[in-house]
Amino acid sequence: MRVEVVGIGAGDPDDITVRAVSVLGRADVVFLLDKADAAGELMALREDLAARYAPQARVVRGADPDRDRVSPGYTAAVDDWRARRADVCAEMLGELGEGETGAFLVWGDPSLYDSVIAVLEDVRSRGACFELGVVPGISSISALAARHRTTLNQVGGAVQITTGRRLAQGWPDGAEDVVVMLDARCAFLNFPDAEIRWGAYVGMPGEILIAGRVSEVGADIQRARERAREANGWIMDSYLMRKPAR
Ligand SMILES: C[S@@+](CC[C@H](N)C(=O)[O-])C[C@H]1O[C@@H](n2cnc3c(N)ncnc32)[C@H](O)[C@@H]1O
Known part of the structure; x- marks a missing residue:
């Protein structure tokens, strides 16, 4: 199994790269991980790109859990949040069959104020077995x-x-x-x-x-x-x- 974290640009559909288009064209599953309160426009752009460049792929959606910003134990709250996100991603990855490739669509460039790479590394550290690739995107x-x-x-x-x-x-x-x-x-x-x-x-x-x-x-x-x-x-x-x- 292989998972690609694909940067899609920061809002202009023309900013998707040739590499991202080619990876999406080969994907079996497209993963959309979004905050429950994410604006409709942000979801819509990801959905449009998936439909345009990965029409062959199954689309799997997951809700990115919120961080507890009120409880006093900061480290415990962050650990708990990371564990819940890894749970969500692990469940999404369960939709990926043996030998298949999945692609997470990430806003802008995945290297910048985004946690999908870290979450997927968490999932791997729990024993999940997949190759991980990153496709850079045009950042905001x-x-x-x-x-x-x-x-x-x-x-x-x-x-x-x-x-x-x-x-x-x-x-x-x-x-x-x-x-x-x-x-x-x-x-x-x-x-x-x-x-x-x-x-x-x-x-x-x-x-x-x-x-x-x-x-x-x-x-x-x-x-x-x-x-x-x-x-x-x-x-x-x-x-x-x-x-x-x-
Ligand atoms: C969680 S960060 C994700 C950044 C993203 N990975 C990137 O490469 O641009 C979200 C922040 O990026 C900036 N941002 C993202 N898209 C933007 C856009 N289209 N216009 C202006 N700022 C944007 C804003 O500061 C926003 O609060």
């Missing part, structure tokens, strides 16, 4: 930089990919540029002199792009973000920020 970061027609780093410089929660603790040491994902609280507002290139729903219908100095566009981004989240019921946004010149 690559898509964001391209839409703003810019680079992530400046000449010879370092860029750090981080989360809004970490950025809220301060600008990372040693990085001139930061790429920020998973920021529901607009941590960029702490850096009024920085240059920001922000994007929501990048590559999808309803894409919004805003760029400028945070002191000038920060409030616009915050408003646009809030309006879009209310209108759609969900939002996925990320941004690149350049350190303020000293």
Whole structure:
């Protein structure tokens, strides 16, 4: 048995790679693992790609369990969550017959803020026997930089990919540029002199792009973000920020 973790790009169906298309064309089963509350559009893109590039495959869906964020024992809660996710994946993999290939469709690139590879390694460490392959995808970061027609780093410089929660603790040491994902609280507002290139729903219908100095566009981004989240019921946004010149 073989399992491929396939990056599908971050929302634009044209961003799927030739390698991903060829792996999907050979898959016997396509696995769709989603949060129970995932937005319909995100599910729909995966379903469309499966129907278009893997019409021969059976589709197996699983619900990604939520993490317990309230109980005081952090490590125990994370261990429990990982075990429950491994349970779900192990059950999904039960649909894969001897000698067959299954493909998990993963948003963007599987190497970036995604846990499917780790969960499948957990399943293997429990004794399940399958080969594991990963097909890189175009990440939301690559898509964001391209839409703003810019680079992530400046000449010879370092860029750090981080989360809004970490950025809220301060600008990372040693990085001139930061790429920020998973920021529901607009941590960029702490850096009024920085240059920001922000994007929501990048590559999808309803894409919004805003760029400028945070002191000038920060409030616009915050408003646009809030309006879009209310209108759609969900939002996925990320941004690149350049350190303020000293
Ligand atoms: C759990 S991470 C997954 C990242 C994904 N593996 C990737 O390669 O882009 C989800 C975060 O990615 C960013 N993201 C994903 N798709 C996006 C899009 N189309 N536009 C803007 N940001 C996006 C957002 O910061 C979102 O909160």
